[in-house]
Amino acid sequence: MRIGLSFDLKTAITERHAVEDAFEEYDSPETVAIITAALESAGHQIVRLGGGAQLLDNIRREKVDIVFNIAEGRGNYRSREAQVPSVLEMLDIPYTGSDPQCLAIGLDKPVTKKLVAAEGVSTPKWLLIMDEQELRLTNWEGFPFPVIIKPAYEGSSKGIRLTSLAYNVSEAEEEVSRILADYRQPVMVEEFIDGDEVTVGVIGNAPARVLGIMRVLPKKKTEHFVYSLEVKRDYVNLVDYECPAGLARDVLDKLEDSSLKAFRALGCRDFSRIDYRISRDGMPYFIEINPLPGLGSYSDLVIMATMLGWTHAGLIQAVLDAALTRYPQCVGV
Ligand SMILES: Nc1ncnc2c1ncn2[C@@H]1O[C@H](COP(=O)(O)OP(=O)(O)OP(=O)(O)O)[C@@H](O)[C@H]1O
Ligand SMILES: [Mg+2]
Structure with a gap:
């Protein structure tokens, strides 16, 4: 089979970011190489499609039977993992893995x-805090401490540090503010399960x-x-x-x-x-x-x-x- 490989290399991301772990989810050349080798060893021909605008160009030009998708998507949108599968569905091209709705959720x-x-x-109890205004209005009464504080739409432990645990309300408020500012998205406060x-x-x-x-x-x-x-x-x-x-x-x-x-x-x-x-x-x-x-x-x-x-x-x-x-x-x- 002729298999397209969609991926997002860390080096292909040109946006500027405030946080040091912004590229954590993106792929290394080594990951692309070993997946390519794995598929080639089964006798397939691999076409490297990449991600973002490069994928849009390549997918119209290259004829592939199926896409092996590992692309995380671009930006900090909560539906970013759905981007590549959405394009592939629009063009009616088969692909591995879950569909846009599942990935977005x-x-x-x-x-x-x-x-x-x-x-x-x-699942542990949680609170969702959308912005600074909601943070000021949050009623913490009865919420079990310690809590862990994390960005609502991330993976690869982005934003989850040794400082993410809070033992009281003032520590929690400080960490929520930090995540709101650094990750530009809502924050989840979750009961810590020890x-x-x-x-x-x-x-x-x-x-x-x-x-x-x-x-x-x-x-x-x-x-x-x-x-x-x-x-x-x-x-x-x-x-x-x-x-x-x-x-x-x-x-x-x-x-x-x-x-x-x-x-x-x-x-x-x-x-x-x-x-x-x-x-x-x-x-x-x-x-x-x-x-x-x-x-x-x-x-x-x-x-x-x-x-x-x-x-x-x-x-x-x-x-x-x-x-x-x-x-x-x-x-x-
Ligand atoms: N409610 C919780 N109680 C205890 N530990 C937690 C809780 N939530 C998160 N953690 C800790 O933080 C880690 C990362 O959290 P989580 O899995 O939500 O982040 P992620 O960035 O989506 O991870 P991944 O790298 O798997 O995509 C967990 O593996 C766990 O060690
Ligand atoms: Mg995890």
């Missing part, structure tokens, strides 16, 4: 939490299945562990990964059940990764879903798959195969 943490909560999945950090991979369609459950353990005992930007950047020195996760059977069952419910509630396709914290009494709390999880060598889904005996190329092929079950017309071309 998945990046909006508060909307996602409402949808999964409606399916009976537990317990195991777990991420769940889901793969396939009709039926989707759990690929694995991985626990992320800090190497050094800390009072309140946060899988923050600092930790993700220095994961080799700061955390250990455990997969399969050494959790009680009933906790694993709840994680599987919640993950498949969340996948279905958002209408995810082909693959996703879902993050949880487990409270001390063994209750998994849904934190967020990544319908377009990273596929670079050091991303959580790839680490998980590798620990379960997959190769990187095998994972990429499984995502493509899942997409092809939706596009039988592409098979064998």
Whole structure:
């Protein structure tokens, strides 16, 4: 097959940003190279489409059978991950992964939490603060502290630092103000669940299945562990990964059940990764879903798959195969 690869290289982004982690979600040349190699090793011809305006030019010129999409989209819009799939749908070109509606919802943490909560999945209490005026009017009475404060529409732990935890109202107000100003978007204040950090991979369609459950353990005992930007950047020195996760059977069952419910509630396709914290009494709390999880060598889904005996190329092929079950017309071309 002739497969287009859509991606957003960090170096292709020319906008100026106030924050140092603005490019955190974008791809490295190494990620593009290993996905290209994985698809080529299965005998496909790869056309690098890139992202943004470059993708618009390339997609009209190049004839491809399907697009393997890892493009995060441009700007800080909450629907940015939907940009490339929307263009591909407009041109009726098949592509891997979830559709624009799912991707737009998945990046909006508060909307996602409402949808999964409606399916009976537990998620920590939260407040959404749209701007400084709402911050001044916020009624904090009865809200459980400590809280974690995060941008409402981000990924890759952008904006989530060691300073994101607040133990009282004045600390919370200060951090909310910082995120409002730096990330130019609403801020979520969420009850902090102090317990195991777990991420769940889901793969396939009709039926989707759990690929694995991985626990992320800090190497050094800390009072309140946060899988923050600092930790993700220095994961080799700061955390250990455990997969399969050494959790009680009933906790694993709840994680599987919640993950498949969340996948279905958002209408995810082909693959996703879902993050949880487990409270001390063994209750998994849904934190967020990544319908377009990273596929670079050091991303959580790839680490998980590798620990379960997959190769990187095998994972990429499984995502493509899942997409092809939706596009039988592409098979064998
Ligand atoms: N309510 C919470 N309770 C405890 N820890 C939390 C909570 N919310 C976030 N965290 C911590 O912060 C980390 C990052 O949060 P979250 O997963 O929401 O951000 P993200 O940027 O979307 O992540 P990703 O890199 O997976 O896209 C979590 O993995 C967890 O360690
Ligand atoms: Mg996360």
